[in-house]
Amino acid sequence: MPWIDTHAHLQEHRFAADLPAVLARATEAGVERIITIGIDLPTSRSAVQLAAQYPLLASAVGIQPNHVSEAEPGDWDAIVTLAETDPTIVAIGETGLDRYWDRSPFPLQEEYFRRHLALARRLGKPVIIHCREAEADTVRVLRETIAADGPVAGVMHSFSGDAATAEQCVQLGLLISCAGMVTFPSNTALREIAAAVPADRLLIETDCPYLTPVPVRGQRNEPAFVAHTAKLLASVRGISPEELGHLTTANARRLFALSAN
Ligand code: NI
Numbered sequence: 001m002p003w004i005d006t007h008a009h010l011q012e013h014r015f016a017a018d019l020p021a022v023l024a025r026a027t028e029a030g031v032e033r034i035i036t037i038g039i040d041l042p043t044s045r046s047a048v049q050l051a052a053q054y055p056l057l058a059s060a061v062g063i064q065p066n067h068v069s070e071a072e073p074g075d076w077d078a079i080v081t082l083a084e085t086d087p088t089i090v091a092i093g094e095t096g097l098d099r100y101w102d103r104s105p106f107p108l109q110e111e112y113f114r115r116h117l118a119l120a121r122r123l124g125k126p127v128i129i130h131c132r133e134a135e136a137d138t139v140r141v142l143r144e145t146i147a148a149d150g151p152v153a154g155v156m157h158s159f160s161g162d163a164a165t166a167e168q169c170v171q172l173g174l175l176i177s178c179a180g181m182v183t184f185p186s187n188t189a190l191r192e193i194a195a196a197v198p199a200d201r202l203l204i205e206t207d208c209p210y211l212t213p214v215p216v217r218g219q220r221n222e223p224a225f226v227a228h229t230a231k232l233l234a235s236v237r238g239i240s241p242e243e244l245g246h247l248t249t250a251n252a253r254r255l256f257a258l259s260a261n
Pocket of ligand 1: 007009037094207
């Protein structure tokens with residue numbers, strides 16, 4: 001079964017002691033590729049370093065909205081230079097907007113979101129969008145930049161919005177990625193949304209080490225567990241896990257221009 005974990009944070013300290021074993025379990029579970037994602041300059045640098053070291057990995061670089069107020073003056077320029085030059089980078093992000101944690105001033109979050117969108121567009125790479133309790137503003141910024149500068153490819157990662165937002169994002173050309181939250185018993189609405197995403201717009205991810213899916217909740221999340229989310233998604237969409245694997249893997253390869261391993 002080919003799976004692609006489109007969103008992981010393998011550079012986090014919780015993987016420092018056993019990353020080779022984590023990657024071996026991923027391969028054993030059928031994960032053919034993992035995108036490890038930066039949330040600031042240091043973790044973007046380490047994402048690139050890990051992807052150079054392990055062929056199973058690709059990387060994404062960016063400054064996540066909760067971290068934009070901590071960015072040093074040269075950090076954005078360094079992200080741009082990395083994105084322009086490093087061959088392991090398949091996407092820009094994660095970026096986006098977040099009112100849940102409210103750790104950075106919202107106008108600064110929006111300015112960085114627009115910078116990431118412009119960089120992604122200039123380099124012809126997809127953008128990885130984090131959105132938490134900021135759906136209307138995320139759609140507004142996307143609409144404005146698409147109207148002004150043209151389409152941008154990308155994904156709403158770890159989607160947690162409502163059905164209307166999902167539909168608006170699909171209309172804007174984006175993909176919708178489901179993480180372990182979709183397996184939590186209380187998330188009926190999210191399962192209904194996941195069931196309705198067009199087949200060519202659906203991605204899967206772990207967002208590990210966070211958001212561990214049922215039935216392994218309570219453990220540290222890791223890429224091998226993407227299979228649990230995938231099986232749940234297959235059942236809510238009324239297709240086999242094999243079909244779900246093939247379609248989400250094809251979508252991820254297309255969006256991130258990943259070669260088949
Ligand atoms: Ni993330």
